Every structure is written in C-alpha cells, then in structure tokens.
Amino acid sequence: MTYEGPAAAPATATAAGLRADRVTREAGGRLVVDGVSLAPPAGATVGLLGPNGSGKSTLLRILAGVLAPASGVVTLDGRPLSDTGRRTVARRIAVVEQHASTQVELTVRDVVRLGRVPHRRAWSAPSAHDERAVREALERTGLTGRAAQSWHTLSGGERQRVQIARALAQEPRELLLDEPTNHLDI
CATH class of the missing domain: 3.40.50.300 (P-loop containing nucleotide triphosphate hydrolases)
Structure with missing residues (x-):
C-alpha cells in the first residue's frame, strides 16, 4: 500500500x-x-x-x-x-479488528468493560464513570438488552457490534476500524 x-x-x-x-x-x-x-x-x-x-x-x-x-x-x-507508554496509547486509540475471538466465557457487558481497562489502576473496581461509559456504549450500539448474554451465543454481526461498543467505551480520541461493518446487516 x-x-x-x-x-x-x-x-x-x-x-x-x-x-x-x-x-x-x-x-x-x-x-x-x-x-x-x-x-x-x-x-x-x-x-x-x-x-x-x-x-x-x-x-x-x-x-x-x-x-x-x-x-x-x-x-x-x-x-x-x-x-509512548502502552497505557497512554490505549487511552487515546481504540481498535476494532475484522475478527475477534476468545475462549473465555464473557458476557456482552464484560467485553464492553474491557474498553475501560486502560483508564483503571490494576485490580481496582470500575468507577461510576467506567460504568456510565459502558452503559452509554451499550445504548449507542443497541446492545443494552443483551448485556448479560454470553458473547459466545451471539451472531457474527452482534459480536462485531459488541467490539464497536468496547471501542466506544474506551472513549478514545482516535478510533481505528478494520472493516467495522464485517458481518453487520444493512
């Protein structure tokens, strides 16, 4: 390229x-x-x-x-x-890749909460701001009703929306999307 x-x-x-x-x-x-x-x-x-x-x-x-x-x-x-430190980069830049997978059993909310990791100290509980960012990201992507559902039970398009929600919860200034509409219906 x-x-x-x-x-x-x-x-x-x-x-x-x-x-x-x-x-x-x-x-x-x-x-x-x-x-x-x-x-x-x-x-x-x-x-x-x-x-x-x-x-x-x-x-x-x-x-x-x-x-x-x-x-x-x-x-x-x-x-x-x-x-630049990895945490600083992660606070500023969020990435949504073409495909995401995990063997770990996570709910939709758990995956979206991963977007807040760069903003928290190790082993600290999520703050009210963290929870608000997660809630807003779920709302923006239409996933509020699926927050407690296992990520593994979702369709490919739903998983992609969860990854977008995770990136939004991160509250980045730069958002890098690699085929973000992959698996999404029109």
Whole structure:
C-alpha cells in the first residue's frame, strides 16, 4: 500500500493527533506498506480502500502501535508512538479488528468493560464513570438488552457490534476500524 494524499504531511514535534510519516512494513518477505504518510485533521474520517492483501490491516496495526514500522515513524501528538507508554496509547486509540475471538466465557457487558481497562489502576473496581461509559456504549450500539448474554451465543454481526461498543467505551480520541461493518446487516 502506498499513499501520499492531500492530507499527508510530515509529522512535527507540535503536530496533534495520530500521524504516520513514510512508514513501511514487510510481511512474508513482501513489501505491503510502502512509504505511507497520513496526517488527518482533528475530527476527520479517513477511509482506506484497496483490494484484499494490499496492506490496509497492516497499516492500521502500525498506527495502533501493535506492529512497528520497518522504517518511518508514527507519532501521537508529535511524540513517536514507540516512545509512548502502552497505557497512554490505549487511552487515546481504540481498535476494532475484522475478527475477534476468545475462549473465555464473557458476557456482552464484560467485553464492553474491557474498553475501560486502560483508564483503571490494576485490580481496582470500575468507577461510576467506567460504568456510565459502558452503559452509554451499550445504548449507542443497541446492545443494552443483551448485556448479560454470553458473547459466545451471539451472531457474527452482534459480536462485531459488541467490539464497536468496547471501542466506544474506551472513549478514545482516535478510533481505528478494520472493516467495522464485517458481518453487520444493512
């Protein structure tokens, strides 16, 4: 994937938001992300279009800090993502992947509560704000009536809505969605 569009600009020390500057990444010995630069303005919606295997998911993983670029840099508010703590990144960036799975028995509410983990201290109980964020995310995705239901009993589209609710409960400033309508009915 190669992109250098009108919103592209080099990251600077004072640049706000999530930005990529000439990032590259190989997979299986093949260059899949080739010199991509992105600098979307605050509040913008940016879509990545391309055929299967063109590097869209890989680029999103690089932007989320899950994968490191082979070259180039991803910054968050002008600071390299690699120099930013994982908790800080998780408070700012939420990701909804194409597919999610777990062997653990969780309710819909449990999965959505996972979005609050970056905002809590280890072993601490959820705060009133955490519970409000979870409740609002369930409402926004139409899952309030399924909150106590096992995640494993849901259809693929319902599971995708739960993952979107989890990301919304996280209250991120940047939201990275990898085929978010996967399995969803129109």
